[in-house]
Amino acid sequence: MLKFLARATLAPFGRALFRPTIIGRSNVPKHGAVILASNHLSFADSIVITLVAPRSVSFLAKASYFTGTGMRGRLSKAFFSGVGAIPVERGSAAAAQDALDAGLSVLEAGEAFSIYPEGTRSLDGRLYRGRTGVAWLALTSGAPVVPVALTGTEELQPVGSSVPRLAKVTVQFGEPLDLSAHGPATSGRARRAATDEIMAAIHALSGQELAGVYNEPPAATVRERVHRFFHRERS
Numbered sequence: 537m538l539k540f541l542a543r544a545t546l547a548p549f550g551r552a553l554f555r556p557t558i559i560g561r562s563n564v565p566k567h568g569a570v571i572l573a574s575n576h577l578s579f580a581d582s583i584v585i586t587l588v589a590p591r592s593v594s595f596l597a598k599a600s601y602f603t604g605t606g607m608r609g610r611l612s613k614a615f616f617s618g619v620g621a622i623p624v625e626r627g628s629a630a631a632a633q634d635a636l637d638a639g640l641s642v643l644e645a646g647e648a649f650s651i652y653p654e655g656t657r658s659l660d661g662r663l664y665r666g667r668t669g670v671a672w673l674a675l676t677s678g679a680p681v682v683p684v685a686l687t688g689t690e691e692l693q694p695v696g697s698s699v700p701r702l703a704k705v706t707v708q709f710g711e712p713l714d715l716s717a718h719g720p721a722t723s724g725r726a727r728r729a730a731t732d733e734i735m736a737a738i739h740a741l742s743g744q745e746l747a748g749v750y751n752e753p754p755a756a757t758v759r760e761r762v763h764r765f766f767h768r769e770r771s
Contacts, residue, residue, distance in 0.1 A: 554580075554584060554688075554689075554692050554702075554705040555702075555703075555704050555705065556584070556588050556705045556707055557705070557706040557707070558588050558706075558707050558708075558709075559706065559707070559708040559709065560708055560709035560710060560711075561588070561589075561590050561709055562590075563682055563709045563710060563711050564589055564590050564591065564648070564682055564709050565680065565682075565712065566590060566591055567591075567646070568679075569642075569643040569644070569645075569647065569648075569649075569678070569679035570643075570648045570649075570681075570682060570712070571643065571648075571649055571650075571670065571673055571677075571679050571680070571681045571682070572593060572648060572649070572651070572682050572684050572709075573650075573651055573652075573653055573670050573681050573682070573683055573684060573738065574650060574651075574652055574683075574684035574685070574686055574738070575652070575654065575658070575684070575685055575686055575738050575742050575744065576652035576657050576658060576686075577658055577661070577686055577689045577690040578657065578686075578689035578690050578692055578693045578694070579693050580689050580693040581652070581657075581689050582595040582597070582621070582650060584686065584689055584692070585650050585684065585686075585707065586650070588707050589648065589709075591648055592647070592648065593648045593650050594621070594622055594639075594642045594649050595621055595622065595650045595651070596621070596622050596624045596638065596639065596651070597621035597622065597624070622639075622642070624638060632669070635669075636669050636672060639651060640673060640676060640677055643673065643679045644677060649673070649679075650684075651669070651670050651673065653666030653667055653670045653731060653734060653735060653738075654666060654667070654751050655667050655750070655751060657751075658744075658751060660747075661690065661744065661745070662744055662745045662746065662747040663738065663739055663742060663744035663745070663746055663747060664747045664749065664751035665735065665747065665748065665749055665750050665751075666731040666732070666734060666735040667750065668724075668727035668728055668730075668731045670731060671727040671729075671730035671731040671734070672721050672727055674713075674730060674734075675716070675718070675719070675720060675726060675727065675730060676721040678716065680712035680715075681713045681715060681734055682710060682711075682712050682713075683709075683710035683737035683738045683740075683741060684707065684708065684710070684738070684741075685707075685708045685710070685738055685741030685742035685743075686706070686707055687706040687707075687708075688703055688705040688706055689703070689705055691703040691704075692705055708741045708742075710738075710740070710741050713733060713734065713737060715730040715733065715734075718730040
């Protein structure tokens with residue numbers, strides 16, 4: 537009920553703010569588990585998707601948005617809960633699996649879940665290589681994947697900005713992908729091939745330049761660089 541009320545209240549405001557052009561909305565199944573796999577350009581992307589999709593959509597958000605104190609903390613928790621955010625901790629392999637498990641729970645309940653295969657926002661507008669967590673979710677749950685292309689959200693809330701701006705945004709939903717032919721979720725090759733199919737579909741919609749590499753923030757310490765070298769995702 538909270539998600540329904542939040543969507544009903546925020547959707548008109550959101551449409552006035554980012555004046556969306558929505559393409560392919562009917563490609564999103566109205567019932568049953570479905571994964572919305574999108575490119576990622578702005579902090580506002582998840583809000584945009586959940587307000588324009590034809591059904592409620594859950595997504596992952598930093599746990600800190602739910603743990604603040606005072607009036608600001610209560611408002612943050614109410615807002616993110618209302619738009620379908622699921623709190624998760626970040627920063628470790630265990631946290632990453634916990635995030636995927638949270639997404640799987642949403643799908644097993646027959647609901648819609650959105651995810652960014654790139655892992656983090658693209659700061660240069662290019663489309664980066666997808667990480668295989670999205671394929672693990674799809675192959676484990678059996679849910680179809682709807683590729684999503686966002687355009688203009690980087691102008692709606694540029695990196696470093698805390699206040700949304702008026703901007704023209706386009707959201708394009710592609711046709712659902714059945715990835716089951718790639719094999720089981722336990723196969724690394726199947727996960728890689730399924731992820732590449734998803735990213736190819738996103739690229740076909742967005743037209744972004746392909747980066748050809750993973751989108752990784754610079755490592756702050758020597759320890760982090762060593763950890764990434766030995767734990768880098770392999771094809």
